Structure formats: C-alpha cells, structure tokens
Amino acid sequence: MARKRTIMIFLRDVRGALLISLWFMFLTFPIMVIKVNPIERTVVWRWDNMAYVGLLSFLLYLAGRQYLKYRERRLESSRRQSMEEKTKRFLRRLSENPVPAYTLMAVAGVFALSFPFVFSTYQTNIMITALMYVVLGLGLNIVVGVAGLLDLGYVAFYAVGAYSYALLNLHFGVGFWFALPIGALLGMTFGILLGFPVLRLRGDYLAIVTLGFGEIIRLILENWNEFSKGPSGISNIPRPGLFGLEMPLETAITYLYFLMIGLVLFTVFVVRRLQDSRIGRAWYALREDEIACQAMGIDKTRTKLTAFALGATWAGMAGVIFAAKTTFINPASFTFLESAIILCIVVLGGMGSIVGVILAALILILLPEYLRAFSDYRMLVFGAVLVLMMVFRPQGLIGHRRRTYTIKPDAGRSGNAA
Amino acid sequence: MQPDRPPAAPNRTLLEVRGLTMDFGGIKALDHFDLRIREGEIAALIGPNGAGKTTFFNCLTGMYAPTAGDMLFFLPGRKTVRLNGLKPNKVTEQGLARTFQNIRLFPNMTVLENVMIGRHCRTRARVLGAVFRDPRTRREEREIVRRSYEIIEKIGLADQVNEFARNLPYGAQRRLEIARALATDPVLLLLDEPAAGMNPRETRMLDELICRIRDEGLSILLIEHDMKLVMSLSDHIFVMDYGKKIAEGPPPEVRRNPQVIRAYLGEDIVHDHA
Amino acid sequence: MDYFIELFFSGLTRGSIYALIALGYTMVYGIIGLINFAHGEIYMIGAFTALIVSTVLSIYNMPLAAILVLTVLASAIWAGAYGFTVEKLAYKPLRKAPRLSPLISAIGMSIFLQNYVLLAQTPDFLPFPPLIPEFAFMEPVSGVIGSSELVILTMTTSLMLLLTLFIKFTRLGKAMRATAQDRTMARLVGINVNMIISATFIIGSGLAAIGGLLIASHIGQINFFIGFIAGIKAFTAAVLGGIGSVPGAVLGSFILGLTESFATGYVSSDYEDVFAFSLLVLILIFRPAGLLGKSSAEKV
Numbered sequence: 006m007a008r009k010r011t012i013m014i015f016l017r018d019v020r021g022a023l024l025i026s027l028w029f030m031f032l033t034f035p036i037m038v039i040k041v042n043p044i045e046r047t048v049v050w051r052w053d054n055m056a057y058v059g060l061l062s063f064l065l066y067l068a069g070r071q072y073l074k075y076r077e078r079r080l081e082s083s084r085r086q087s088m089e090e091k092t093k094r095f096l097r098r099l100s101e102n103p104v105p106a107y108t109l110m111a112v113a114g115v116f117a118l119s120f121p122f123v124f125s126t127y128q129t130n131i132m133i134t135a136l137m138y139v140v141l142g143l144g145l146n147i148v149v150g151v152a153g154l155l156d157l158g159y160v161a162f163y164a165v166g167a168y169s170y171a172l173l174n175l176h177f178g179v180g181f182w183f184a185l186p187i188g189a190l191l192g193m194t195f196g197i198l199l200g201f202p203v204l205r206l207r208g209d210y211l212a213i214v215t216l217g218f219g220e221i222i223r224l225i226l227e228n229w230n231e232f233s234k235g236p237s238g239i240s241n242i243p244r245p246g247l248f249g250l251e252m253p254l255e256t257a258i259t260y261l262y263f264l265m266i267g268l269v270l271f272t273v274f275v276v277r278r279l280q281d282s283r284i285g286r287a288w289y290a291l292r293e294d295e296i297a298c299q300a301m302g303i304d305k306t307r308t309k310l311t312a313f314a315l316g317a318t319w320a321g322m323a324g325v326i327f328a329a330k331t332t333f334i335n336p337a338s339f340t341f342l343e344s345a346i347i348l349c350i351v352v353l354g355g356m357g358s359i360v361g362v363i364l365a366a367l368i369l370i371l372l373p374e375y376l377r378a379f380s381d382y383r384m385l386v387f388g389a390v391l392v393l394m395m396v397f398r399p400q401g402l403i404g405h406r407r408r409t410y411t412i413k414p415d416a417g418r419s420g421n422a423a
Numbered sequence: 424m425q426p427d428r429p430p431a432a433p434n435r436t437l438l439e440v441r442g443l444t445m446d447f448g449g450i451k452a453l454d455h456f457d458l459r460i461r462e463g464e465i466a467a468l469i470g471p472n473g474a475g476k477t478t479f480f481n482c483l484t485g486m487y488a489p490t491a492g493d494m495l496f497f498l499p500g501r502k503t504v505r506l507n508g509l510k511p512n513k514v515t516e517q518g519l520a521r522t523f524q525n526i527r528l529f530p531n532m533t534v535l536e537n538v539m540i541g542r543h544c545r546t547r548a549r550v551l552g553a554v555f556r557d558p559r560t561r562r563e564e565r566e567i568v569r570r571s572y573e574i575i576e577k578i579g580l581a582d583q584v585n586e587f588a589r590n591l592p593y594g595a596q597r598r599l600e601i602a603r604a605l606a607t608d609p610v611l612l613l614l615d616e617p618a619a620g621m622n623p624r625e626t627r628m629l630d631e632l633i634c635r636i637r638d639e640g641l642s643i644l645l646i647e648h649d650m651k652l653v654m655s656l657s658d659h660i661f662v663m664d665y666g667k668k669i670a671e672g673p674p675p676e677v678r679r680n681p682q683v684i685r686a687y688l689g690e691d692i693v694h695d696h697a
Numbered sequence: 698m699d700y701f702i703e704l705f706f707s708g709l710t711r712g713s714i715y716a717l718i719a720l721g722y723t724m725v726y727g728i729i730g731l732i733n734f735a736h737g738e739i740y741m742i743g744a745f746t747a748l749i750v751s752t753v754l755s756i757y758n759m760p761l762a763a764i765l766v767l768t769v770l771a772s773a774i775w776a777g778a779y780g781f782t783v784e785k786l787a788y789k790p791l792r793k794a795p796r797l798s799p800l801i802s803a804i805g806m807s808i809f810l811q812n813y814v815l816l817a818q819t820p821d822f823l824p825f826p827p828l829i830p831e832f833a834f835m836e837p838v839s840g841v842i843g844s845s846e847l848v849i850l851t852m853t854t855s856l857m858l859l860l861t862l863f864i865k866f867t868r869l870g871k872a873m874r875a876t877a878q879d880r881t882m883a884r885l886v887g888i889n890v891n892m893i894i895s896a897t898f899i900i901g902s903g904l905a906a907i908g909g910l911l912i913a914s915h916i917g918q919i920n921f922f923i924g925f926i927a928g929i930k931a932f933t934a935a936v937l938g939g940i941g942s943v944p945g946a947v948l949g950s951f952i953l954g955l956t957e958s959f960a961t962g963y964v965s966s967d968y969e970d971v972f973a974f975s976l977l978v979l980i981l982i983f984r985p986a987g988l989l990g991k992s993s994a995e996k997v
C-alpha cells in the first residue's frame with residue numbers, strides 16, 4: 006500500500022519533471038538553439054542544446070523535489086532535533102576541547118607559510134589574488150554581512166585606493182608603504198562622503214545608489230584623461246619595497262604574498278574584535294530591526310556610517326595592494342561585476358561569518374583558476390550561486406554563531422544584584 | 424516656551440503633553456490629545472482598537488513627527504526637554520524607553536545580547552576602543568554584561584541568557600522586551616500592551632514585575648486591553664477614542680464614567696466590572 | 698534651432714523606450730516591493746529574440762509586414778515567459794524572506810541571464826537589421842525626426858494608453874491595483890495573488906521586450922550587456938517619477954530621456970551615463986519618494 010503510494014508520488018514527480026523540461030526547452034529555444042549571423046544571413050540550428058536543456062532541467066527538477074522532500078521530512082521528524090543537537094554538540098566539543106581546532110589551524114598555518122616556497126611564482130601570484138579577495142570579502146562582510154547594508158558599489162572604494170597609489174606614485178613618487186595608509190584614509194573619506202547622505206535611505210535604495218556611485222567613479226576614471234589617463238590606465242606602478250631594497254621579481258612576489266597573509270590576519274583580528282564589541286552588537290541589531298534599534302537609543306545613521314566607512318577603508322587598502330601587485334591599473338578592473346563577485350563571496354560564505362567568507366573567497370577565486378573548463382562559466386555560476394544561496398541556504402556555507410557568555414555567580418557579581 | 428519647573432515634590436509632573444495631533448492625510452489618529460504623568464506613578468492609556476494609543480507612543484518616542492502639539496519632559500534635577508523633533512535615539516537618551524505592541528526583539532541575537540543593546544546609549548566605546556581593547560573599554564564591556572545580567576535575573580530569564588530571542592516562549596519575549604527597555608536606564612517606561620497574548624500565570628508575573636519596577640522609582644505608562652490588569656495596577660487612567668481623550672481619573676472613577684462605558688460597550692469593562 | 702528640435706525628439710524617443718522598461722519596474726515594485734534587478738536582462742533577451750526571429754524569417758523571405766508582426770509577437774511572448782520563470786524561480790520562494798534576500802537573488806538572476814546570453818550567443822555586438830522602413834512622407838522633416846523615431850513614439854504612446862486603460866477598466870487590472878494596495882486583503886476577497894503577480898511580470902516583461910526591439914532596430918546593434926545600463930536608467934526614471942506609480946514612471950522616463958539628450962548634445966557625450974547615474978543618486982538623496990510618489994511613514 007505504502008509502496009504503491011510512493012510509486013504514485015514518484016510518477017507524479019516524473020510528470021512534473023517532464024512538463025518542466027518541456028517548458029525550459031520552449032523557453033530557451035530561441036537563445037540556445039538558433040544562432041544567426043545577420044550580416045551573412047546564415048542560421049545555425051543547435052538542436053543538441055535543446056536536448057541538453059531538456060535533460061538537465063528534467064534531472065534538476067527531480068533532484069530538487071527529492072531535496073525539498075528530504076528537508077521537509079527532516080523538519081517534521083524529531084530526527085531533525087537530534088541532528089541539530091549532534092552538530093551543536095560537535096561544535097561545543099570543538100570549542101571545549103580545542104585540540105582538533107588548533108591542529109586544523111596549525112596545518113593551515115604551515116601550509117600558508119610554506120606556500121611560496123613549495124609552489125611556483127605563478128601559483129603564488131594566484132594565491133595573492135585569492136587573498137586579496139579574502140580581504141575584500143571580509144571588508145564587505147562588515148558592511149553587508151554584519152551591518153546588513155547592501156553596498157553594490159564596493160569596488161569604487163577599491164578603485165579609490167588603487168588610483169591613489171598609482172597617481173601619488175606617478176606625480177610625487179610616493180612609495181607603497183606611505184600610500185597604504187593614504188589609500189585607506191581616502192577610501193574612508195569617500196565612504197563617509199557617500200555614506201552620509203545615502204545611509205538614511207531604505208535598504209534597497211541604498212543598494213541602487215551605491216551601484217550608481219560605483220559606476221560614476223568608474224566612468225569618471227574612464228573619461229577624465231588628464232586626471233586618470235583614461236581607459237589606457239597607469240602602468241609601471243612599483244611593487245612594495247622593503248627599506249628601499251631592490252628585489253628580483255620572484256622575491257618581490259613572495260614578499261607580497263606574506264604581506265597579504267599579514268593583512269588577512271590583521272583583518273581577521275580587527276573584524277573579530279569589532280564583532281564582539283559594543284559597536285559590533287549595534288551593527289547586528291541594526292540588521293535585525295532598525296526601528297527597535299533606534300528605540301534602544303542607537304544612532305542609526307552614525308552606526309551605519311561607521312560600518313560603511315570601515316568597509317570602505319578596507320577596500321581602499323586592498324586597492325593600494327592591488328595596484329602594487331599588478332603594477333598596472335585601468336578602469337576595466339573596477340566594474341560592477343567586481344562588486345558582484347565580492348558580494349557573492351560574502352553571500353556564499355555566510356553573512357557575518359569570518360571562516361565562511363575566507364572559504365568562499367578561496368573557492369570562488371581558486372576554482373576558476375585551476376579548472377579552466379569552469380572559468381568560462383565563472384560569472385554564470387556566480388549568478389546562479391547568488392540565487393541558489395538565497396533560496397536554499399540564506400545563512401551561507403557557514404552560518405554565523407552568536408557569542409555565548411558564562412556568567413559566574415561569584416566574583417562579586419551577585420553581590421550587586423542583591 | 425519652557426515653563427518654569429516646580430520644585431521637586433512627590434506629585435511632580437514628569438511628562439506633559441498638550442494638544443498633540445497626528446494627521447495621517449485625512450485620518451486624525453491623535454486629535455488635540457492632552458496627558459500628564461506624575462513622577463512615580465503607574466498610568467494606563469486605554470481605548471478601543473484604533474483609538475490612537477500606539478500612535479501616541481510613536482509620537483512621544485520620535486518615530487512619527489506629530490502635526491501639532493507639545494510634548495514636554497520634566498527631568499528631575501535637569502532642564503526641561505521638549506521632545507518634539509528629537510530623533511528616537513535622543514528620546515531614549517533622555518530617559519524614555521518603550522516596548523512594542525508587536526514584539527520587536529532582535530530574534531537572532533541571544534537574550535543577553537538583546538539586553539546589552541539596551542546599554543548602548545549609556546556606554547561610549549567606539550571602533551578604536553573595540554579594536555585595541557584598552558582597560559576602559561574592557562571595564563565598560565564587563566559593566567555592560569553585569570548590568571544586563573542583573574536585569575535579566577530581575578525579570579526571571581537568568582536560565583536562558585544564551586538562548587536566541589526567537590526561541591523564547593511568547594510571554595518571555597514580552598518580558599525580555601521590558602528588560603531591554605530597562606537596560607537603557609529610563610525614567611519613564613512606556614509599555615504597549617505588555618500582557619497581550621499572555622496566559623493568566625504570565626499576566627500575574629507581569630503584574631508583579633511592573634509593581635517592582637515602579638517601586639524602584641520608575642514611572643510607567645502602559646497601554647493595555649486587559650482591564651483587570653489595568654484596574655489593579657494603575658494609579659491613573661486615561662481613556663481615548665478616535666484620537667481624543669474622553670476621560671481620565673483614578674480607576675474607580677473611570678470605571679463609572681458613562682462615556683467610557685459607551686466607548687467600550689460590549690467590551691470587557693462592562694462584563695468584568697459592571 | 699533645428700539642432701534643439703532634433704535633440705528634443707531624440708530625447709522623447711529615448712524617454713519613451715525608458716518608459717516601456719520603467720513600467721515593468723514600477724508595476725513589480727508596486728505589487729511585491731522588489732527592485733527587479735533582472736528586468737534589464739529581460740529587455741535584452743527581448744531584443745535578442747527579436748534579432749533571431751527576424752533574421753530567420755527574413756532568410757526564409759517572408760514579407761516585411763509578416764516579419765514585423767511575428768517578431769514583435771515572438772519577442773514579447775518569450776520575454777514574458779522569461780519574466781514569468783524568473784519570478785517563479787528566484788523571487789517567489791523568497792516572499793517571506795528578509796527584504797534584502799530577493800534583491801540579492803535578483804542581482805544573481807541578472808548576472809546569470811547576462812552570461813547565459815553571452816555563452817549561448819556571442820560576447821560581441823551583433824548588427825540589428827532595421828525593422829522599420831524609411832517612410833516617404835517623413836522625407837521633409839528627416840533632419841529633425843526620423844521614421845523610426847516616429848514609429849517608436851506612436852507605438853510606445855499607444856502601448857502606454859492601452860496599459861492605462863487595462864489597469865483602469867479590466868478585471869485583471871483592478872485586481873492588480875487591489876493587490877498593490879494590500880496583498881493580504883486582496884487574498885481575503887478572493888483574488889489569486891500568485892496569478893496577479895505572474896501576470897504583472899509577464900506584462901512588464903512583454904513591454905520591456907518591445908522596448909528592446911524598438912531601440913535595437915533604431916540604434917542598429919545589440920549585445921548581451923545592453924540590459925544593464927538600460928535597466929539602471931529605466932529604474933532611475935521609475936524612481937524619479939515615484940516608484941510604484943504608473944504615470945510617474947512615464948513622466949520620469951521622459952524627463953530622463955530629455956535631460957540625457959540635451960546634456961549629451963550641449964555638454965559632452967563622454968559622460969552620457971554619468972548624467973543618469975548622478976540624477977539617480979540626487980533624487981534618491983533629496984526626494985526618495987519621487988515626483989508623483991507619496992512618501993509614507995513606516996508603520997511601527
């Protein structure tokens with residue numbers, strides 16, 4: 006009896022899958038199947054694509070149904086609780102008994118430290134890029150993940166940092182170490198200048214204004230030739246120096262790599278401390294409920310501005326390093342897609358989760374580098390990731406955990422309560 | 424503009440509202456509403472659904488900008504503050520704290536953290552302090568935890584400090600909102616239907632809690648539909664309908680007021696207390 | 698003077714195209730409060746479908762009139778289908794999610810669709826065949842207004858009129874207005890809200906597709922990226938007029954089109970897009986409710 010019902014349900018799913026695959030074959034028919042050349046007036050019919058679309062949507066639908074059913078069943082049955090408890094217990098064990106956590110960190114540390122000596126310069130360079138995105142992701146994470154402000158023009162501050170180093174160096178011969186704080190400060194200044202008027206806006210408007218601002222900055226860089234040298238960009242930007250030492254290329258890259266590792270560690274340190282502070286709590290609260298926040302005496306605009314400016318500072322810093330790493334910059338590096346990639350890192354990693362963001366940055370940046378077949382589909386996948394994460398796992402790969410406090414009844418605390 | 428403050432007396436006025444009007448493009452949710460609250464009293468604001476009670480709270484706490492009228496806050500030993508035009512967080516800094524009719528906790532933060540947010544406006548640490556953790560910041564942080572925990576103990580949620588707010592039962596969430604408001608060190612506590620959705624046991628606990636808060640020297644203004652609670656708790660009752668004040672006075676007087684009975688016809692007051 | 702009139706008509710033409718796209722933004726926003734970031738991509742897909750269909754038909758030597766009608770129909774139908782599908786996949790599961798979730802999902806959808814067309818078709822610009830013939834009677838005024846501009850203006854104006862009548866008088870239109878005002882209430886009085894939302898997406902997408910095909914045929918080339926800029930500009934227009942308001946979207950579009958046309962004509966064409974973006978930033982900062990929108994205090 007039950008078996009018969011299962012089969013019935015399965016058949017219904019198959020029928021659904023058939024309908025869905027028919028729909029998608031229809032939907033994608035003009036774009037996927039027909040390819041025209043309007044000049045030579047020729048048409049190519051790619052019927053095989055239609056078959057792929059049909060098959061893929063058929064399978065995806067079935068898989069999706071199964072997944073949803075599985076999730077529902079898990080929600081219904083009490084097994085869900087024991088599952089959750091199991092993970093909870095595991096996490097608690099991890100924090101109570103720090104040996105595995107420390108081992109993991111030690112392995113990661115050794116790997117990170119030996120990386121440039123084990124792998125080639127080429128690989129190291131890729132890793133530097135990935136670390137750059139880690140820093141950008143962590144910076145944006147303060148804005149989007151922690152404070153809940155959707156900033157789609159993050160790349161503008163990155164551009165500010167990169168161009169401030171490039172231009173200061175070009176005109177005044179300013180060195181990297183001097184430019185780094187200047188880039189950070191300029192990023193912050195721009196953050197405050199933009200943030201001040203726009204942070205009063207509702208969340209979705211804020212997203213669009215920041216997007217518009219990012220595009221304005223890029224278009225200005227592209228068109229104001231006297232200032233930024235336009236689309237041809239600025240080249241021969243020096244790599245970071247060490248007390249005026251001339252370094253061969255390989256050493257310079259290794260040096261840059263360790264600089265990035267240092268910056269990542271510094272960023273993690275700062276973000277962690279911030280999250281666990283008065284201001285960090287206010288950011289989380291702001292993300293949860295703005296009105297309640299204000300009623301609790303939090304200055305909404307000022308608190309948002311702090312998060313926004315801090316994120317911009319980090320982007321400015323990363324921008325300086327980016328200019329120093331590539332030794333050449335032009336406006337094409339600072340398009341909206343760049344902002345979207347960084348956003349994708351934050352969303353995939355889990356809003357507010359440091360480990361998640363680091364993991365996501367490494368996955369999203371390294372995967373396309375090493376899987377060439379994947380790299381063509383990079384942006385397609387990024388877009389899909391944003392949608393899928395929102396629909397199926399809004400908390401990200403690694404959901405953020407709140408800090409717990411142990412209150413000791415002694416130590417003079419209960420004394421006051423009496 | 425600001426009237427002279429009378430010398431401190433047990434019957435001293437704490438809050439005075441005159442001619443408060445809130446016009447939502449046609450609907451006058453508040454229509455020349457007057458109200459006066461004395462120090463150390465529990466006042467209640469009652470009225471049928473849609474009378475404008477919540478709107479009054481929203482005007483008072485800076486969420487809405489009233490169309491006309493004055494709201495004056497006479498702080499003991501300090502300058503009189505005109506609340507009109509203050510941003511909500513400034514109002515809270517002045518010593519008015521509120522809860523919400525439809526609970527607005529921070530659901531994904533723990534009980535303790537919710538209350539710690541209340542301490543925000545009484546503490547100072549900023550970004551640099553948070554990063555460097557200087558002794559002052561650390562001391563302040565410890566103080567925040569200590570005070571918050573104290574308040575949580577007082578409202579009886581000490582066992583659930585690390586629980587997410589969303590996981591609390593309904594009554595506990597309402598009490599947590601009170602705790603969060605208390606953490607801002609208010610002089611006047613505004614409670615919007617604190618007993619709504621509570622079972623009798625929870626309501627009794629709430630009754631006790633409110634009395635205890637008053638005994639610690641706070642003044643309370645509460646909006647409530649539970650007439651038994653209102654009658655037993657309050658020193659003074661304001662009744663409003665269609666944005667206007669239709670009656671005020673001590674509970675027995677209000678209960679007998681024919682206008683009040685008419686406004687409430689068929690509601691609890693007739694059944695419970697007729 | 699001729700230059701002024703020429704700029705004026707080109708501004709009107711631009712504006713009317715923005716209006717066709719902006720209507721989709723504003724209708725969707727009015728009903729589900731979402732900035733449908735992928736709307737510009739629907740417009741782009743509409744233009745691509747039009748290019749593909751018209752080229753295929755012309756290779757098979759169809760008469761021009763038939764090509765025109767079939768192309769318009771095909772691009773509106775397919776764009777509608779895309780709009781419908783996008784809503785079901787990326788927005789419907791997020792109706793109850795926090796406000797930013799559907800927006801992020803929409804951004805993802807937009808990136809996905811761009812790259813889908815890039816990969817399935819081409820990353821390069823494709824020439825778009827002029828669908829609209831040069832009319833002989835337009836010869837004397839061809840210095841200030843071209844035939845395709847005339848067609849675009851008449852076509853968009855009549856579409857907008859039709860839409861207004863539709864929203865005002867048909868059952869579906871009334872149900873849409875009801876849903877926009879209060880979704881819960883609309884459901885209670887028996888309106889099928891899901892169906893209304895789908896219909897809104899389909900209509901908005903169809904209009905955008907017609908806008909896409911008109912402008913593509915006017916300008917003469919398209920690529921996968923045209924939806925991004927056009928989308929943001931149309932959104933600007935919708936916000937300028939007051940998002941959620943249909944006449945507002947039309948008004949905002951014409952203002953934006955004229956501003957752009959005069960600014961590029963008299964100031965500098967390098968900064969064409971900067972004008973629009975700056976306008977967007979300025980309105981949102983100084984008058985977020987737009988020209989015809991009404992600002993509302995959030996209920997606490």
Ligand SMILES: Nc1ncnc2c1ncn2[C@@H]1O[C@H](COP(=O)(O)OP(=O)(O)OP(=O)(O)O)[C@@H](O)[C@H]1O
Binds near residue numbers: 470472474479996
């Ligand atoms: N932001 C707003 N915009 C428009 N009208 C509003 C707004 N806030 C409240 N109102 C209207 O003001 C009137 C009073 O509402 P209010 O919420 O103050 O009533 P209430 O006395 O708290 O009722 P209840 O007992 O149901 O909570 C209602 O008609 C309501 O629709």
Ligand SMILES: [Mg+2]
Binds near residue numbers: 476477478524
């Ligand atoms: Mg109310």
